[in-house]
Amino acid sequence: MSYALREHTADVAVEATAPTLGGLFEAVADGLTAASCETVPDAGDRFELAVSAESREALLFDFLDQLIYERDVRLVLPADHECAIVAPDESGSGRAEATWTVEATARGVPLDAVAAREIKAVTYSEMRLERRDEEWYAYVVFDV
Template identity: 70%
Template sequence: MSYELRDHTADVAVEATGDTLAALFAAVADGLTAASAESVPATGGDRFDVEVTAESREALLFDYLDRLIYERDVRLVLPADHRCAVVEPNEAAREGDSADPDAWRLAAGARGVPLDAVAAREIKAVTYSEMALERRGDGWYAYVVFDV
């Protein structure tokens, strides 16, 4: 799993890869963290969990990143050290999840680094502008633009 920050006109983009869809989502979230602060303390901050449900893979990624930005604003923390699990619609149905068998689901966790412990720049929002999320060979690829 890896990510790179890319310059984008008046914004910042994250280009990421992962062996699995879950690893890809975590890599994009790590890219969001890196776009927000040049350095993040290796320790400190409490872990928190988020769950997201959406109608498609792309919507799931968008809603997950949007939720991380929301958590930053509400908790006054920079989400870091991301962990994700993604459940595809057919997997949910096989596991007997009757809430919405057609929904994509994500269960994730992050370490909330207090904003006063980092020199963070504000990422205003995630955008659908130029978003890409696709399988490439044996892995996954994503490109996401953030409004700064």
């Protein structure tokens, strides 16, 4: 799994690939962390979050939006992401669910321990999330 930061006018974009959808969410979230600061110290405690949405694209958007929210509320920079994706037909309830879910953890690095650039929001502008051959691909633009 990998990501790269891309210039995007006054914004910043993350381009990522991974063999699994969960790995892709982790890579994009790690890209968000890298867009926020150049170095991430080892400090911070892990926290959990879960997000649900009606599609994979909406799930990625809502997950990244939740990470920005967690940063603002907890005063931490989420880092070292771990994600598990539950597809609509994998709920285990015996019936198809209409939502996708990401169950995730991140390490919350205290903001006073980093020189962080503020990422204001995730955008749908030019967002792509797709399967390419044997891997997943995403391109996400963040408003800075």
